[in-house]
Amino acid sequence: MRKKGFSVIGKPLPKVDAMAKCAGETVYADDLNLPRTIYAKLLRSPHAHARVLRVNPERALRLEGVYAVITGKDLPEKFGIMPATQDEEALAVDKVRYVGDPVAAVAAVSETLAEKALGYIDVEYEILKPVLTIEDALASTEESQRIHTWNRRANIQKAVSLEFGDMDGGFAQSDHIFEGTFFYQGNTHLPMEQYCAIGFYGPDNKLTLWSSTQTPHYLHRALAKVLGLPASRIRVIATPVGGGFGGKSDPFSHEISVAKLSMITRRPVKITLTREETFYVHRGRHPVKMWMKTGVKKDGTLQTMHFRSFLDGGGYSSYGLASVYYTGALQTVAYKLPSYKFEGVRVFTNKPACGPKRGHGTPQPRFAVEIQLDEIAEKLGMDPLELRLKQLTEANSITVNGLRISTTGLRECIEKVAERAEWKKKFRKLPFGHGIGFAASAYISGAGLPIYWNEMPHSGVQIKLDRSGGITVFCGSTDIGQGSDSILAYAVAEEFGVDPADIRVVTADTDLTPVDLGSYSSRVTVMTGNAAIEACGKLKKMLLEVAGEVLEVPADDLEFADGRVQSQSLPERGISFVECVQKAEAKFGTLGATGSYKPPKHPANYKGSGVGPTPAYTFTTAIVELHCDGETGEIKVDKIWIAHDCGRAFNPLLVEGQTEGSVYMALGEALMEEQIFRKSGLHKIPSILEYKSPTTLETPEIETILVETNDPEGPFGAKEAGQGPLLPVVPAVSNAVYDAVGVRIHEIPITPDKILRALDGRLKPVSVPDFQFPPPIKWQPGEGVQVPQKN
Amino acid sequence: MAVSERSQKRKKRRNSVLFEQGAGKILLRLKVNGETREVATEGSKTLLEVLREDMGLTGTKHGCELGECGTCAVLLDGESVLSCLMLGVEAGDGEIVTVEGMMQDGKPHPLQKTFAALGATQCGYCIPGVLLTAKALLDKNPHPSRDEIRQALSGNLCRCTGYTKILDAVELAVKGAEAP
Known part of the structure; x- marks a missing residue:
């Protein structure tokens, strides 16, 4: 029975493996x-x-x-x-x-x-003959051009079309219609x-x-x-x-x-x-061409959106089936959209297969959406933040494509990031060559559905308590540097009122640990955290029963704190955790328990509705301030402010670290990284020297603001932090370039040559292929199953 | 470095190659982390390979083996060098420090403490190289500015942290503050 605040959660503790990593003692595979x-x-x-x-x-x-x-x-x-x-x-x-x-x-x-x-x-x-472009792949008609034989139409892996609400009516009601094309270049994880x-x-x-x-x-x-x-x-x-980063x-x-x-x-x-x-x-970021049309009222209210994506998948399917849906799924989550149509296609080309890279399929559409919103605000003479603030999605709501939003801190993220960056003082007020740009985004805290559809838990945790007082936590989760081992230790330490350093964590071994589906889709904190809490709950029930008997107080008067089980009303009554474990072992036999987690059912039931749902969405805003040289086209990013709604900061150091790392990776994608190929299909730059990525010199100061919304579905209220913060940074760079030098760059990486061509009026708009998408699956909100909300 | 000095150094290096041992193997004497050890190894092996494969010092990592990422940095006579770009025999007469040698008397180096305390390690793979490069900087310049730290670490790629917590951790060590 928790009466006071947290003792572990929210504290800037070191990771459980930090010193081993600093001492060179961590054994990686090649060691x-x-x-x-x-x-x-x-x-x-x-x-x-x-x-x-x-x-x-x-x-x-x-x-x-x-x-x-x-x-x-x-x-x-x-x-x-x-x-x-x-x-x-x-x-x-x-x-x-x-x-x-x-x-x-x-x-x-x-x-x-x-x-x-x-x-x-x-x-x-x-x-x-190799097929190397989206256009050539879509135009493949002859059997000899087929890269695979299993798919229905040559070189098309998957084409989807989904329509929600009345899009045509939405455009008819709109005062202004905006249309644009965009290209998000592919890039790789480079772990x-x-x-x-x-x-x-x-x-x-x-x-x-x-x-x-x-x-x-x-x-x-x-x-x-x-x-x-x-x-x-x-x-x-x-x-x-x-x-890892998905690679x-x-x-x-x-x-x-x-x-x-x-x-x-x-x-x-x-x-x-x-x-x-x-x-x-590879298995990195898909190169995606996009076309987007948005209808708005005079006051900026979004009426409808029509979005098309063309994904260059490379030689194999990999996660492509999910990737193509992800390019369409989350457009509805940040801002209210009364209707929306998405058409997407993923093609095969003779290049290394693309797959999931941090943000999986969502940074590309977010790039298009946030630039177009900036353009809409400009045209309507509105501040781009005001445009967004008037139509944010709400907590406990369901989007037009059937995604359930439990909590949202987007308003606070916008307000806080604007305040810290002094947005109002700077926007459209800085001299030529100096600019500031804004963007916002939404992301999932774990995929709502497993890759293999079944009814089994997504995450399992097993806990062993022994008479030494030692606690061992077993879980299939995989620490890729994000700190998932530490998350388990913090959760269990919080529940038992002990020091996380006293907990042994055994993970990622299919013989020893219960299944956790893996470190992807930002699922680990929410899912393993909940499973760990459930396992602790079962053990605590036994420990409290014993402690209650020994101390002669009701079990609900007891709390776990400072390595003891303690009465709250009679502070002199308490026993040490070790003693309590021993008494419980004497009474119940060997002590162990398991916990499981499965995300809640999601409201929608159309084909394709499996991609997009999650236990909880996170929201992020970014402001980028930069200098762009009008003579050379060179960009120097001065500073990035980022506000992230993480539900609750399990450990603020780790959440900040994930946020800063996301900003860094986004900046590489925005400014320099690209996976590019010769006409023969040979990778042009397969080395760290030539594949440019930011060093300490290109990485600006990053100011992180954590916004806490305490999500009922998250363990202790926590949501994800590892991927969402990447999303807004890339469009914010493009919007800042516009503020600095007055040109819109609709494709990344935003390199000096593109800026110079744009300044000369020679940068051509991104071309998108002609393609006949299949007839849409139409779905209206409310057609799915109703899901009760957790409070 | 004067020419004569250089040739003397080269001669010294040759002396550390004790004898040829058939099939290109040589007996190499290296002083690593204050400890002199002899290993039979191929003369063509890089210092990185000798450390990891022949001496079991796997704390030194590799990211490219082409001198592009800084992951394999070790200290040779106090200078940060890329162990993938030099042969083991070239390090024969020098004092080598690897990440395993950063702890002294069982106590972590201040940089190790601040890196652990501030969350400067995520996946941790680049960290040995970063720690040693930072150590080389602080040994020469105990009070570098943030820009000087940035400059010194510009050859060490890290894909996890965005460098922010790494720079913070070096700065905290510079202040001599006890890690929180």
Whole structure:
């Protein structure tokens, strides 16, 4: 029974793994060295699109010290993260679909020899014409141009069309209609740690795979499927991830290959990809072309919106099915829209597959929306903040596309960020070359539906209490640096009134820990936090019963605090936590409990309504102040203010860290990062030197403002912080450039050449393809199931 | 550095290569974290590879092995160097400090304390290189400005933190303040 404030939640505590990381003691995948390890390398296709006619490993196998070579024939079973679109092969069976697509894998006594052996594998290709642009993919009609054969229309992975409310009526009622096209360039995660995996098929005929992965559970499923082993014989251990950002969320060729090579050689097989290879593995931000039309009243009230997205998916489906829906799902969450139509299409091209990068499919439309709103405000002579403030969505409301918003701190985010940045003093008042821009956004705290639709929990936590007073928390969640291990420790420490440093956390091991779906969609704090609280609740009930008996006070008078179980009305009565645990163990036997979490059901029931719902939305606002040189087009960002509605700051240091990191990553995307290719399909810049990303010198001061709304669905009120804060920064940069030099840039990265061309009137509008979308699925609010609100 | 000095240094380096051991292997004597150790290794191996693979010092990480990211930085005679860009044999006569050598007498270096306390580590992978580069700066310039810290760390990429908490942590260590 909590009577006073929190003792752990909300405190700026160090992360539980912070000192190990500072001491160099954290064991990442490549730091693991098992006895008898041999090393693997992948042979990758030099062609963007080709049929594989023959792969002959004989010459490689003759090299002394080469133990095994596998090809597509050894692993013919297809896999992929989304159950409906499993179109990947661990090693190409009959076709390669991008430069870098793996064709064969070698295991040898040393990495050097494995590398050498690649040159002894003979591959015969029939080279096909690569498809490299969205336009060419949409125009593919001939069978020979098909990248995959499973999809209905050549090179179209998925086309969707959804209409909510009366869009035509909305435009008819509008006083002004705004139309624009936009392009959000693709970019990659660039985690500092390269991919690495170790497979060992032991003498017990069980497979263990260590990997730098964000999603051990889905990897577990893929391994079982492709290797044909019972899942119960496979153990996946996610090692501490040296940066993920979404890039380590798919099951990958290198993971499956080392497992298979170990099954053949019966030795641990290790693979560490080079930096160049990480650019080919990719799964990063989709390049997206967009068209957007918005109708407004004279006073700026939004009447309706029609949005189209064209996603360049690369060679495989990956998360694409979800990505295309995400480009359309969240437009309705920040501002009230009475009607809305979304049409989206994802195409296959002969480039590394795109997937989920921080914000997954939502930064692109947010870029378009927030720039167009800035243009609308300009045209109507309104302050862009006022335009937004008059039509924010409300708490406990349902959007036109059936998304339930529980809490919102967007108004406070707008007001606070404007105050700190002195918006009113600066907007449209700074001299030429100096500007300020604003944007807002909304994001999910975890996907409302699992990737494999079933009724099982999304997150499970198991807690062991032993007579030493020690608390061990087991959970499948994967710490990718965001601090999910610490979140578990804080939640459990808060519940039991102990120091988080006294809690042992065991995570991300499919043998030892209950399933958590993984570190994606900003789901971990909300879902593991709730599961942990539930597990603690079961144990606390036992502890309180015992303590109540011993202390002769009613259980609801007791609280857990300072390592004790204490009466609140009679302060002299209390026992230590350890003693309480021992008495409970004596009474009930060995102490352990589990907790689970499953998001609430969502209100909508149309096809595609599975993407967008979440336990709780977060809201963010950003103001960017920059200098833009009218002569050179160079941009120097002076400062970024960011306000984020995080529900409750579980640990303000960690929330700020996630926010600052998001701002940084957004700035890279806005100003410099791009995944670009030659006409042959070869990556132009697969190195850190050429793929520009911000260093300390390009990263400005970032001022973070945390807004707390205490969401009833969040553990202790918390919502996400890891992805949402990226979204508003990119359009805010574009809006600030307009304020500085008076040109609108509708595409990223916003490079000096684009600014100079725009200043000369030579920057052409983004072209979007002609495409006949399917007839829309129409849905009206209220057609779905009604879901009661939690208070 | 004068030419004669350079050739002397080179000669010293050769002396640390004790003898050839067939198949390109050499016996290399390195002083790492105050401890002199001998390892049989290939002369073609980078210092990074010698540290990680032959000496088991996996605290030093790699991000590109091309000298582009700063992740593998270690200290050689107090200077921050990229261990992926030099051979192990080139470090033969120097004093090498890796992240494992930052703790003294079982106590964390002030930078390690402030980095942990302020949340400057997220995934932590770039942190060993960042800590050592910051240490090299503070050893030379105990009171750098925020801009000087920025400049010194401009060769160390971090994709998690946006650098804010890293700069804050170095500044806090500069102040000599006890971590909160």
